[in-house]
Amino acid sequence: MAQSLRVGIAGLGTVGASVVRLLDQQKDILAARCGRAIVVTAVAARDRTRDRGIDLGGLQWYDDPVALADAPDIDVFVELIGGENGPAKKAVETALRAGKSVVTANKALIAHHGEALAHLAEERQVALSFEASVAGGIPVIKTVKEGLAGNRISRISGILNGTCNYILTRMEKESLSFKKCLKQAQVLGYAEADPTFDIDGYDTAHKLTILAALAFGVDVNIGAVYVEGIRSIDAFDIRMAKKLGYRIKLLGVAERSESGIEQRVHPTMVPDDSPIARVMGVTNAVNIQADAVGELTLAGPGAGGDATASSVIADLADIARGLVSPPFGAPAASLGRSIQEPMQVHEGGYYVRLTVADQPGAAASIVTSFADLGISLESIIQNRSEDAAQLDPAGRSGAPVPVVVITYATTEQAIRSAVDKAIAEGYVVEKPQVIRIERE
Amino acid sequence: MAQSLRVGIAGLGTVGASVVRLLDQQKDILAARCGRAIVVTAVAARDRTRDRGIDLGGLQWYDDPVALADAPDIDVFVELIGGENGPAKKAVETALRAGKSVVTANKALIAHHGEALAHLAEERQVALSFEASVAGGIPVIKTVKEGLAGNRISRISGILNGTCNYILTRMEKESLSFKKCLKQAQVLGYAEADPTFDIDGYDTAHKLTILAALAFGVDVNIGAVYVEGIRSIDAFDIRMAKKLGYRIKLLGVAERSESGIEQRVHPTMVPDDSPIARVMGVTNAVNIQADAVGELTLAGPGAGGDATASSVIADLADIARGLVSPPFGAPAASLGRSIQEPMQVHEGGYYVRLTVADQPGAAASIVTSFADLGISLESIIQNRSEDAAQLDPAGRSGAPVPVVVITYATTEQAIRSAVDKAIAEGYVVEKPQVIRIERE
Numbered sequence: 001m002a003q004s005l006r007v008g009i010a011g012l013g014t015v016g017a018s019v020v021r022l023l024d025q026q027k028d029i030l031a032a033r034c035g036r037a038i039v040v041t042a043v044a045a046r047d048r049t050r051d052r053g054i055d056l057g058g059l060q061w062y063d064d065p066v067a068l069a070d071a072p073d074i075d076v077f078v079e080l081i082g083g084e085n086g087p088a089k090k091a092v093e094t095a096l097r098a099g100k101s102v103v104t105a106n107k108a109l110i111a112h113h114g115e116a117l118a119h120l121a122e123e124r125q126v127a128l129s130f131e132a133s134v135a136g137g138i139p140v141i142k143t144v145k146e147g148l149a150g151n152r153i154s155r156i157s158g159i160l161n162g163t164c165n166y167i168l169t170r171m172e173k174e175s176l177s178f179k180k181c182l183k184q185a186q187v188l189g190y191a192e193a194d195p196t197f198d199i200d201g202y203d204t205a206h207k208l209t210i211l212a213a214l215a216f217g218v219d220v221n222i223g224a225v226y227v228e229g230i231r232s233i234d235a236f237d238i239r240m241a242k243k244l245g246y247r248i249k250l251l252g253v254a255e256r257s258e259s260g261i262e263q264r265v266h267p268t269m270v271p272d273d274s275p276i277a278r279v280m281g282v283t284n285a286v287n288i289q290a291d292a293v294g295e296l297t298l299a300g301p302g303a304g305g306d307a308t309a310s311s312v313i314a315d316l317a318d319i320a321r322g323l324v325s326p327p328f329g330a331p332a333a334s335l336g337r338s339i340q341e342p343m344q345v346h347e348g349g350y351y352v353r354l355t356v357a358d359q360p361g362a363a364a365s366i367v368t369s370f371a372d373l374g375i376s377l378e379s380i381i382q383n384r385s386e387d388a389a390q391l392d393p394a395g396r397s398g399a400p401v402p403v404v405v406i407t408y409a410t411t412e413q414a415i416r417s418a419v420d421k422a423i424a425e426g427y428v429v430e431k432p433q434v435i436r437i438e439r440e
Numbered sequence: 441m442a443q444s445l446r447v448g449i450a451g452l453g454t455v456g457a458s459v460v461r462l463l464d465q466q467k468d469i470l471a472a473r474c475g476r477a478i479v480v481t482a483v484a485a486r487d488r489t490r491d492r493g494i495d496l497g498g499l500q501w502y503d504d505p506v507a508l509a510d511a512p513d514i515d516v517f518v519e520l521i522g523g524e525n526g527p528a529k530k531a532v533e534t535a536l537r538a539g540k541s542v543v544t545a546n547k548a549l550i551a552h553h554g555e556a557l558a559h560l561a562e563e564r565q566v567a568l569s570f571e572a573s574v575a576g577g578i579p580v581i582k583t584v585k586e587g588l589a590g591n592r593i594s595r596i597s598g599i600l601n602g603t604c605n606y607i608l609t610r611m612e613k614e615s616l617s618f619k620k621c622l623k624q625a626q627v628l629g630y631a632e633a634d635p636t637f638d639i640d641g642y643d644t645a646h647k648l649t650i651l652a653a654l655a656f657g658v659d660v661n662i663g664a665v666y667v668e669g670i671r672s673i674d675a676f677d678i679r680m681a682k683k684l685g686y687r688i689k690l691l692g693v694a695e696r697s698e699s700g701i702e703q704r705v706h707p708t709m710v711p712d713d714s715p716i717a718r719v720m721g722v723t724n725a726v727n728i729q730a731d732a733v734g735e736l737t738l739a740g741p742g743a744g745g746d747a748t749a750s751s752v753i754a755d756l757a758d759i760a761r762g763l764v765s766p767p768f769g770a771p772a773a774s775l776g777r778s779i780q781e782p783m784q785v786h787e788g789g790y791y792v793r794l795t796v797a798d799q800p801g802a803a804a805s806i807v808t809s810f811a812d813l814g815i816s817l818e819s820i821i822q823n824r825s826e827d828a829a830q831l832d833p834a835g836r837s838g839a840p841v842p843v844v845v846i847t848y849a850t851t852e853q854a855i856r857s858a859v860d861k862a863i864a865e866g867y868v869v870e871k872p873q874v875i876r877i878e879r880e
Binding site for chain 1: 458462463466469470472473474475571577578579582583585586587588589590591592657715718730731732733734735736737738739740741744746747749750751753754756757758761762763765766769770771774
């Protein structure tokens with residue numbers, strides 16, 4: 001049997017501890033599958049005394065991840081520190097420069113510096129693998145890079161953030177407010193103390209742009225992603241979506257258009273009988289549309305120590321088997337510029353909720369505003385008796401009532417203009433809610 | 441750029457023609473992703489004159505696939521002839537012996553001779569790849585072999601035959617009989633003129649045993665699979681399943697038990713809100729349960745020229761990148777014997793339909809038969825007024841009526857004994873129907 005693959009791991013949080021434990025637990029299976037052993041020989045973390053539930057005896061300990069990255073007696077550096085800059089970036093660069101392969105779960109690092117790091121890895125002919133950076137335990141990067149190698153992908157979309165999906169699921173199932181669900185998610189450890197990164201869509205955007213680069217052969221460009229989070233989603237919207245046969249999900253969508261690549265993250269109404277609508281709780285799912293295969297859907301755990309470790313170990317196994325390919329499939333130098341399709345030209349159906357003073361003429365004014373922009377309405381719902389009562393228990397006339405408009409396919413530009421026009425008419429008394437609909 | 445990978449294709453049916461067309465169509469993407477071109481240089485097929493909608497000009501033509509397999513100027517032999525023996529087997533053996541990598545979509549060949557062929561491939565250090573043999577365009581073999589390399593898999597199951605799923609879907613949606621749906625599937629090209637292989641479960645069994653070998657590191661052993669098809673499924677069963685909150689699917693299930701590996705293919709009642717129940721029409725889906733990742737589900741096209749070609753090309757791309765690993769993940773010599781868990785010890789819930797003469801005491805006799813075997817019943821349904829009328833429009837007393845029994849978890853052995861006992865009581869007038877329930 002060939003020499004062992006010597007692994008150094010920087011960062012011993014939940015994922016790091018799982019990697020150490022699983023590599024030991026599955027060592028026989030892995031050795032059989034890879035033709036050589038995969039052995040952790042060194043680790044770097046701040047606190048030497050913390051009990052992580054794993055045996056670190058016999059491992060070399062580094063306080064500085066950069067020193068570990070440069071250590072001559074490791075073959076692969078596993079970066080589980082996190083953060084787009086700082087020690088994570090420095091350590092990864094150091095390892096690549098030293099001719100070591102790198103495995104990372106760091107989506108921020110790859111989304112911001114993926115291309116530069118890919119150049120570095122390709123120069124040294126080592127691997128830079130990041131399966132764990134997107135959709136936790138789902139092997140979606142391997143699927144896109146290798147499993148669909150012969151496909152021209154036209155669209156890749158999915159539920160890529162378990163925190164948001166958990167919150168939206170609970171809001172629906174238990175008719176709770178966004179705030180209440182967020183608090184419960186924090187108590188249960190599904191959301192961070194500062195949840196901004198997850199609930200405002202940035203986490204999804206990072207993952208999406210990595211997938212887009214792989215799927216379309218373009219540069220990773222986090223700046224090209226339109227991002228909207230789920231903070232504005234109201235219990236009323238969730239209820240209304242249900243009534244209309246939809247469910248609200250935070251989707252990341254990257255698709256080819258005629259003029260470029262559209263990348264967007266926003267709350268989306270999807271038909272409640274679609275596969276993506278059925279993905280509940282912290283589960284992630286990715287849907288891929290491509291010319292040869294047609295449509296493929298992968299669903300599984302988007303987070304969690306062991307699930308994420310599963311992806312880290314898959315990357316290590318590929319490296320142990322000697323597989324080194326360009327990090328983004330095609331060589332970094334060949335990646336095209338991603339042309340950002342401005343959100344204004346996005347086409348689709350829309351759900352628009354306008355809260356108006358309950359006066360004669362209010363609904364008519366809204367309908368006119370949309371008609372003037374040439375937008376065809378599928379329905380307009382003014383459910384005063386029940387839904388308005390939720391906003392104003394007295395149900396008195398003149399109190400604000402929500403008017404919901406569902407449109408046929410139109411453009412973002414037209415919707416924005418129609419909403420502005422409706423506001424100018426003077427009836428709208430609250431910030432309008434606009435949710436995009438994906439019917440396919 | 442490295443030398444082109446020269447491919448010889450034997451068999452130019454739907455899949456073969458798609459492979460030729462797609463390799464040409466995606467040649468730029470593939471060259472970028474693999475670092476070298478993949479070029480079809482020779483083909484073997486019987487009829488030189490047939491119009492296949494592809495340009496075969498400039499390709500070397502062989503009438504004999506074995507001669508192509510032995511040709512010195514190809515690097516990879518793609519076998520798309522089909523059949524477990526005959527020219528397919530001979531050609532694949534010839535190619536491997538000549539030190540050429542082989543890609544095949546032939547499930548029967550791999551299910552019957554996979555291990556011997558793997559030994560041959562490993563001896564010559566060439567690839568033997570068969571992604572296209574299971575679940576069409578879904579990259580499930582890559583997922584199990586590579587994506588979940590660090591997992592101990594406990595269960596792999598799925599809808600692996602599009603023909604059966606199409607028939608069951610139509611039976612449910614349109615309340616049609618099995619015979620009528622089969623005929624329509626044949627007209628639409630979803631079922632063969634001789635549909636035995638699909639509808640009696642053998643096709644699913646072939647695919648399942650390949651997955652089991654990969655997932656559990658055991659030999660491919662088609663003889664170890666318990667097989668039951670969908671011929672006996674009645675419109676009544678479909679209706680009753682729906683009433684009870686289930687859907688009937690032909691599932692292949694391979695799972696570790698304490699004493700061995702259970703491999704079984706049979707119609708199964710699954711909860712109608714489970715992900716697998718939602719897979720309709722010709723779509724395939726595979727669910728994997730494993731220690732690190734938890735649960736993973738892949739859904740996509742199980743057949744079709746382009747979708748299957750997508751998998752063939754993914755295998756070619758891996759070979760072009762220089763990836764050669766043992767065909768079943770671990771080396772063939774290390775594969776354990778698969779210990780066939782006899783179906784008698786299978787445990788689970790059951791749906792049993794017994795058609796009895798409508799006489800006092802019939803239902804009581806059935807209940808007693810099950811109670812005597814210690815089987816707990818979740819429900820017993822004797823729906824005379826409506827369902828019996830379907831069997832006997834006159835609805836007269838004494839006419840046969842179906843009695844449906846749903847059990848809690850018990851063993852196959854107990855069910856078989858209870859059914860025999862009920863028959864012995866003399867009330868049962870038709871062949872009993874037994875359908876296993878998977879509640880997880």
